[in-house]
Amino acid sequence: MQKSKLIPVLVIVFLSLSFMGCTEGVNTTGQIPEDQTLVDDASTPDSPETDAKVYNATLKKTAILDIDNGYSLKVLEINRKDGYSTLSFRKDGYEYGTKKIFTGRSYDVWDPEDQFIIYSIELDSIYGNSFVIDLSYTLKPEIYLYVDFPGPDSERKPTVRIEKDSITRNYVWEYDDRQFQLQARYDKEAYELYSQRTRYRDWVHFVNDPYDDAFISQITLQMENLAEEAGYGREEIPYITMLFVQSLPYVSDSVSAGYDEYPRFPFETMYHGGGDCEDSSILLAALLYDMGYGVSLIELPGHMAVGVKGSDDLPGSYYDYSGTKYFYLETTDSGWEVGRIPTVYRNTEVRIIPITDGYPEIVIDFAGSGRHDSRFSYIDLDIEVENVGSEKAKDVIIYTGLEATQEGMVWDQVASDQISEIDVDEAVSYKISNLKVPVGETYRIGIRVVGSNTGAEYVYSDWHVS
Numbered sequence: 205m206q207k208s209k210l211i212p213v214l215v216i217v218f219l220s221l222s223f224m225g226c227t228e229g230v231n232t233t234g235q236i237p238e239d240q241t242l243v244d245d246a247s248t249p250d251s252p253e254t255d256a257k258v259y260n261a262t263l264k265k266t267a268i269l270d271i272d273n274g275y276s277l278k279v280l281e282i283n284r285k286d287g288y289s290t291l292s293f294r295k296d297g298y299e300y301g302t303k304k305i306f307t308g309r310s311y312d313v314w315d316p317e318d319q320f321i322i323y324s325i326e327l328d329s330i331y332g333n334s335f336v337i338d339l340s341y342t343l344k345p346e347i348y349l350y351v352d353f354p355g356p357d358s359e360r361k362p363t364v365r366i367e368k369d370s371i372t373r374n375y376v377w378e379y380d381d382r383q384f385q386l387q388a389r390y391d392k393e394a395y396e397l398y399s400q401r402t403r404y405r406d407w408v409h410f411v412n413d414p415y416d417d418a419f420i421s422q423i424t425l426q427m428e429n430l431a432e433e434a435g436y437g438r439e440e441i442p443y444i445t446m447l448f449v450q451s452l453p454y455v456s457d458s459v460s461a462g463y464d465e466y467p468r469f470p471f472e473t474m475y476h477g478g479g480d481c482e483d484s485s486i487l488l489a490a491l492l493y494d495m496g497y498g499v500s501l502i503e504l505p506g507h508m509a510v511g512v513k514g515s516d517d518l519p520g521s522y523y524d525y526s527g528t529k530y531f532y533l534e535t536t537d538s539g540w541e542v543g544r545i546p547t548v549y550r551n552t553e554v555r556i557i558p559i560t561d562g563y564p565e566i567v568i569d570f571a572g573s574g575r576h577d578s579r580f581s582y583i584d585l586d587i588e589v590e591n592v593g594s595e596k597a598k599d600v601i602i603y604t605g606l607e608a609t610q611e612g613m614v615w616d617q618v619a620s621d622q623i624s625e626i627d628v629d630e631a632v633s634y635k636i637s638n639l640k641v642p643v644g645e646t647y648r649i650g651i652r653v654v655g656s657n658t659g660a661e662y663v664y665s666d667w668h669v670s
Contacts, residue, residue: 263339276294282337324341377447379443386448402567408560411559413490413594413628415471416471427445446488450540452473454537481535510533513528523554563594567590569588570588572665583636586635588631590631596626605618605639606648607649609667
């Protein structure tokens with residue numbers, strides 16, 4: 205059994221601060237290549253338009269493929285079951301978008317300014333172990349075009365400074381007719397580590413992500429200092445913070461991430477300088493929760509907002525959840541006060557997601573192969589158990605069985621040794637060999653993961669006849 209930790213501790217440095225007065229088939233054969241990245245120069249297709257070569261690449265998960273002229277891509281995720289891979293698109297080592305691509309389909313990759321098609325890619329196949337893909341790509345002539353930037357005489361003051369290993373953002377907003385400013389520097393490597401993290405996790409984990417703890421606390425500390433310098437008391441800090449988040453520009457996922465639904469961790473939203481309704485709501489909820497306020501996320505049709513726990517004498521609209529009043533707070537535009545619900549979202553069905561302490565969330569993935577003799581079929585499995593929650597999973601045991609059609613019966617089963625803990629974003633690999641079922645019998649693979657603080661997580665395959 206092997207354990208691989210994916211995300212190290214992240215460090216974000218604030219530079220300075222000052223007070224200034226929205227919503228195919230898979231190839232399952234082949235051997236795992238030894239190399240991390242393998243690129244072959246294929247024949248040139250007969251094309252009167254581009255006369256461009258098609259290149260083939262064999263890539264493992266986390267591999268980086270250099271394209272040309274500073275462009276590259278990185279393999280973030282490989283999902284054999286659903287037939288897709290998630291790729292990170294880069295220019296000069298800086299990620300400007302990600303996308304989920306499916307086998308047998310061609311995709312155009314645009315430049316960071318979304319003006320030219322730089323190259324096209326196609327996911328040709330996914331190997332049976334879900335760790336390797338075959339990819340083909342074609343360069344476009346536009347890859348050699350350059351975009352003109354404003355000259356030194358431009359009067360526009362930049363709000364972001366991009367350097368080799370970091371970016372610095374300048375945030376400016378107003379509260380009570382006073383202007384505040386906050387400047388922060390972000391390490392690009394830290395952002396790249398975030399980009400590798402799965403988005404398939406409960407909303408709560410985005411808010412109280414342990415890797416964001418120090419970062420969020422730094423922001424709330426800065427807000428306290430800003431309020432004090434401006435002569436405001438502690439009761440004003442949440443409102444200064446609320447106006448700060450509302451001041452961030454709306455940036456849709458399709459622009460910043462390459463596809464429509466891509467919730468971001470607070471660090472990523474701050475790094476990009478804005479986000480959509482989900483991103484800004486997650487950020488504000490994280491800040492208020494760190495300040496000790498009772499908060500929730502409010503999920504509406506195609507929208508998300510924040511709920512702030514309030515007393516009976518607080519005016520405005522609220523939602524009652526198990527006896528707690530959560531007052532509505534819009535995050536995507538300035539001018540919205542606590543308890544004011546936009547007309548379009550009134551009288552709509554909502555889902556209240558209270559922000560609680562962290563807890564583990566287990567995701568199970570597996571791939572298998574089989575063989576048989578005259579009496580039995582033998583099944584070998586590669587199982588990966590990952591904790592995508594916001595707290596360590598403890599005392600974990602993986603139970604695997606070949607289930608029979610009769611409920612509660614199995615043909616064969618095995619349990620792993622107890623795993624003392626699985627950290628946040630840590631994956632455990634577990635191999636099983638020679639689970640057997642009599643030839644001609646019907647079975648399916650069932651995997652159940654149980655921990656002392658996780659409850660039970662269960663996945664299963666389709667039914668098969670051995």
